[in-house]
Amino acid sequence: MNIKDSYILLNNLSFHAYHGVSPQETKVGNVFILDLKLKVDLRKAMRTDLVSDTVSYADVFQSVSEEMAIPSLLLENVCGRIAQRIFIDFPAVEEVKIKLCKRNPPMGADIESAGVKVRCIR
Numbered sequence: 146m147n148i149k150d151s152y153i154l155l156n157n158l159s160f161h162a163y164h165g166v167s168p169q170e171t172k173v174g175n176v177f178i179l180d181l182k183l184k185v186d187l188r189k190a191m192r193t194d195l196v197s198d199t200v201s202y203a204d205v206f207q208s209v210s211e212e213m214a215i216p217s218l219l220l221e222n223v224c225g226r227i228a229q230r231i232f233i234d235f236p237a238v239e240e241v242k243i244k245l246c247k248r249n250p251p252m253g254a255d256i257e258s259a260g261v262k263v264r265c266i267r
Contacts, residue, residue, distance in 0.1 A: 151187035153200055156180050158209065163216040164223055167251055171216060176248040178258065179209065183231065184240035200235045208234045220245050220261045228265035241265045 158179040163171050183200060190199035208230050217223045228241045246260030 148188055148191075151185060153183040153185050153187075153202055153205070154181065155202055155205060155209075158206065160210070160213045162213045164218070164220060164247070165251075166218050169251060175250070177213065178246045178248065178260075179213070179227075180242075180244040181205065181209065181227075181231075182242035183235075183238045185235075185237050186239075200237055205231065205235065220247065221263075224261055224263045225265075228263065232265075232267055239267055 158181070160177045160179065161174050162177050163174045164177065165171060165175065183205065185200050187199055190196075209227055212223065212227045212230050215226070217226070224243045224245050227243055227245075231238055231241050242262070242264045244260060244262040246258035248258045250256065250259045252259070
């Protein structure tokens with residue numbers, strides 16, 4: 146079997162966190178939705194059926210949760226920290242795609258969410 150690309154996905158992770166520029170956001174917080182797409186060579190795990198031959202999405206979630214708990218002014222900063230942390234904690238990850246959105250941001254608009262999307266390569 147020829148595998149062109151393989152990814153680990155974590156979709157629609159929900160966090161209550163304190164990211165934002167306004168004082169209200171840093172006191173009250175908001176709900177943030179995060180999607181991750183991690184490029185990882187999964188061929189060995191496909192053969193062995195061993196979690197040690199892949200990247201555990203439970204461990205990734207733990208690392209992301211710890212980064213989300215650190216307040217930042219900008220979502221760009223949060224994404225940068227998350228990508229850096231994933232590359233440090235999980236050497237098998239070759240590329241990280243992150244979409245991070247803040248629900249109902251305090252900007253006077255009728256909007257479901259606003260956010261950023263980044264792609265980081267090791």
